[in-house]
Amino acid sequence: MPRSHAVLWVLALVCVTEVALAWSQDAEFSATVHAHAFKRVVVESKDCELAYRIYFDAPPDGYSSPARARDVYLFRARIDFASGKSATVPVFANREPGARMYENHFDSAGDGCWVKDKQALRGVKVEGCRGDGCTPEPIH
Numbered sequence: 001m002p003r004s005h006a007v008l009w010v011l012a013l014v015c016v017t018e019v020a021l022a023w024s025q026d027a028e029f030s031a032t033v034h035a036h037a038f039k040r041v042v043v044e045s046k047d048c049e050l051a052y053r054i055y056f057d058a059p060p061d062g063y064s065s066p067a068r069a070r071d072v073y074l075f076r077a078r079i080d081f082a083s084g085k086s087a088t089v090p091v092f093a094n095r096e097p098g099a100r101m102y103e104n105h106f107d108s109a110g111d112g113c114w115v116k117d118k119q120a121l122r123g124v125k126v127e128g129c130r131g132d133g134c135t136p137e138p139i140h
Contacts, residue, residue, distance in 0.1 A: 024043065024044040024045070025042075025121055026040065026042040027041055027121045029041060033127065033128040034062065034129075035059040036058050036062070036073065036128065037056060037057045038054065038056040038124065038126050041121065042055075043087075043119075045118075045119075048107055048109040049106070049109075051103070052104060052106065053103040054077060054089070054102045054124070056101075056102075057099055058096065058097045058098060058100050059097060060097040060098075062097065063095070069132040070131050072093055073093070074094075074134055075091065075094065075126055075128040076088075076127050076138075077126045077139070079106075079123075080125065081122055082119070083120070085108075087115075089106075
C-alpha cells in the first residue's frame with residue numbers, strides 16, 4: 001500500500017473515533033418553581049464538556065410587580081444521569097415572562113471526563129427564589 005493511503009486510513013480512523021465520543025440527548029420533564037414551568041432539557045457532549053439547554057415558560061403575572069426588584073427570579077438546577085453522575089447548573093436569572101431558554105456548559109475534566117461516555121438522562125431538579133439578590137436553596 002502506498003504510504004499516502006496508510007496516512008489517509010489512519011486519519012479516517014481518528015475521525016470516526018472522535019465522532020463516536022460525542023453524543024446528545026433530549027428529554028421532556030416537568031418541574032414547576034414559582035409558577036415557572038420547566039419542561040425540556042437538551043444535552044450534547046464533546047470531549048470533556050457537556051453543553052446543555054433548559055427550556056421553561058415564565059408566567060406574565062410574575063413580572064408585573066411595581067417593585068422591579070421583585071421581577072427577578074434566580075434558579076439553580078442539576079442534571080442527573082443514570083450512571084449516578086450529575087452536572088450542576090450555576091445560578092441563573094430570569095427577568096422576563098414568556099417562553100425562555102437557558103444554556104451553558106459543564107466541564108467534567110476535573111472528574112475524569114465522564115461525559116465522554118454516553119450517559120442516559122435520569123432527571124432534572126430545579127430550585128428557585130424571587131427577588132434580586134435572593135439565593136435559591138441548594139439541591140439535595
